Amino acid sequence: MVVSRKLYKFETLRAFFLGVLTAIFLVAYPSMLSAVVLGLCSNCHTMHNSQNGAAMDSGGPNSYLLMNISGVSTDICVGCHSSTVANETVKNLGGSLVPIVFNTVQPSSPVADNMLAGGNFYWVSQDSALWDQYGHNVYGIVGADRNLSEAPGALDGCGVSECHTTLASSSNSRGKPGCQGCHFRVMHHVSDNATSSNTGYRFLWGHTFSSGVYTAYVEGVEDSNWEDTKSTADHNFYKGTTVATPAAGANRLASTHTISAFCSGCHGLFHNDVGGPSSPWTRHPTDIALLETGEYNSYNPVTSYSLEAPVAWTDPTTPVRSEAIVMCLSCHRPHGSDQPDMLRWDYTTMIAGGGGSGGCFTCHTTKN
Numbered sequence: 294m295v296v297s298r299k300l301y302k303f304e305t306l307r308a309f310f311l312g313v314l315t316a317i318f319l320v321a322y323p324s325m326l327s328a329v330v331l332g333l334c335s336n337c338h339t340m341h342n343s344q345n346g347a348a349m350d351s352g353g354p355n356s357y358l359l360m361n362i363s364g365v366s367t368d369i370c371v372g373c374h375s376s377t378v379a380n381e382t383v384k385n386l387g388g389s390l391v392p393i394v395f396n397t398v399q400p401s402s403p404v405a406d407n408m409l410a411g412g413n414f415y416w417v418s419q420d421s422a423l424w425d426q427y428g429h430n431v432y433g434i435v436g437a438d439r440n441l442s443e444a445p446g447a448l449d450g451c452g453v454s455e456c457h458t459t460l461a462s463s464s465n466s467r468g469k470p471g472c473q474g475c476h477f478r479v480m481h482h483v484s485d486n487a488t489s490s491n492t493g494y495r496f497l498w499g500h501t502f503s504s505g506v507y508t509a510y511v512e513g514v515e516d517s518n519w520e521d522t523k524s525t526a527d528h529n530f531y532k533g534t535t536v537a538t539p540a541a542g543a544n545r546l547a548s549t550h551t552i553s554a555f556c557s558g559c560h561g562l563f564h565n566d567v568g569g570p571s572s573p574w575t576r577h578p579t580d581i582a583l584l585e586t587g588e589y590n591s592y593n594p595v596t597s598y599s600l601e602a603p604v605a606w607t608d609p610t611t612p613v614r615s616e617a618i619v620m621c622l623s624c625h626r627p628h629g630s631d632q633p634d635m636l637r638w639d640y641t642t643m644i645a646g647g648g649g650s651g652g653c654f655t656c657h658t659t660k661n
Contacts (some may be wrong), residue, residue, distance in 0.1 A: 299593075329483040331518055332389035337362070337373065355416075362386060370472035370479075371414075371433045380407040383521045392519040393629050395434055404603070404631045410520035410529050411555055412626030412635065418631070428629020430461040431590040432471030437461040448561025457559045467500060475627075478507065487512045487550075494532075500547045511555045512607045525598040533605025533618025535582050551606060553579040556621040577624075583656060584619040591658040602655035644648050 306379045327495035330337070335344075343355035350361035361372050369619065373391055376384060379398040384391040395414040414435070417428030420657050422439040428439045432454060443458045454462035456474030463470050465472055477498035487494040487510065499509030514530035516523070534549045544562075545554040556579075557564040567576040583589055594604045602623050608614035625635045632639055638652035654661040 303488070329484050333387055336386040337391075362391070369433045369470065370476070371431075374472075382407065382409050383518060390518070392521075395574040399455065400631075405637075408630075410516065410523075410626075412628040412630045413630050416631055419631045426633040427631070428635055429627070430459065432461050432463050435461065435473075444559040446560035446563040448557075448565070458496075473661075478510075486515050494552075499555070499558055501544075501547055508651055510550060511552050512550040512609065513552065520600075523535075523600055524598070528598065528600060528603065529605070529607035530612065531605040531620060532607075532609050533620050534580050534607060535618065549580070551580055551618075551620070552622055553620045556627075579619055579621050581619050582615075583619050585615060588657055588659040592656050599651075599655045601651055623656075 295502065318551060324483055327520055338354075338358040340358060342349050342358075342625070344564050352361065354429045355361065355372070358368075359373060365442040368556075374393055375395040375397065376393045377397050379396060380401055381390075381396065382393050384393060385614045394407055394409065394411060394470075395418065397415070397418070399415055404413070412428070414428050414431065417424055417430060419427075420435050425435075425438045425440055428437065437459055439459070443453075447458060452466070453456040455465050456467070456469060458461075460614075462472055467475070473479065476496040477500060478493055479496045481598060482491075483492060484496050493510040494513035494515060495511065497511040501507065501509040512532040517527045517528065519650075520528055531552045533551050533553065536549065553564070563576055564579065567574055567578045576631040583592065583594070592599070592602075592618050593614055595612055603620075604623060605618040606612045607618065624637060626637055627635070628634055630637065634640075640652070642649060643653045647661065649661050
């Protein structure tokens, strides 16, 4: 009995100190936190679409036993990741944090402060040929693009409803409609930080198999709150490369695991024939080093990271100036923005010799 009491005291003390050490780690290294879902299961799930005698979702029951927590009537991803409040970027459900990618009310200006890293589907949801230019047309948010019959820069000639052609289809041959065309393997109860393991940054995967294993996925270090709070030291870390690889598609993603290679799965022509390996370019290059010479030397993202014009890194866990990489997200927000072509800034204000700043001039520092 004495031994049992001593053991109990020891285990209690050990648990206490482990808790203290964990708390210290989380405070000291916030950028290494994962976005894994925590909290009560009932924050997100309802076993029989009922509680206390009332239906939890009038349109349910839903796939994966999910509750409708946003007021948007759908049982797919957007049903949880939406908000009817203008500037709500993260929903807190009893400790379970849900990133908002679609506000049904326009985010306030400056919009960059009122949306997460990937942008927002609000503008494209306005559902017209004009607003189709402002985001990805995704099933559950808005119908097919009125200006384009397939993804711009499409390369692989998939069928009309395939995810490589459109994300607005309700079904495709892989059973991955809408958001899941990009977020191919969603696993909310595991970490979405992927820097060297086969877990998938932000659940961004290709559908390439090798020996029964998915080999094409994106690597990166996820900001703990998806850039709800953000600064030059508080942001996502993306992977890039300068290694010569196939220009587009699954082979490139499987060999590089970069965010730009992922984009090339649908927009492959934009990654072909860029004019490289050196200037003059015929298309703006991606997965290329941000040079340390000439005009580019004035932008050091290690010490003065620009949230408006972010970069990727050869090793996202240890950013080094010589390994800063230009990527697709340096100019675009993948969900959508308040600018045409999902740009991060107003392209009409980029006037050579006009004395402007930001945007293109973040990297091209001598052309303003």
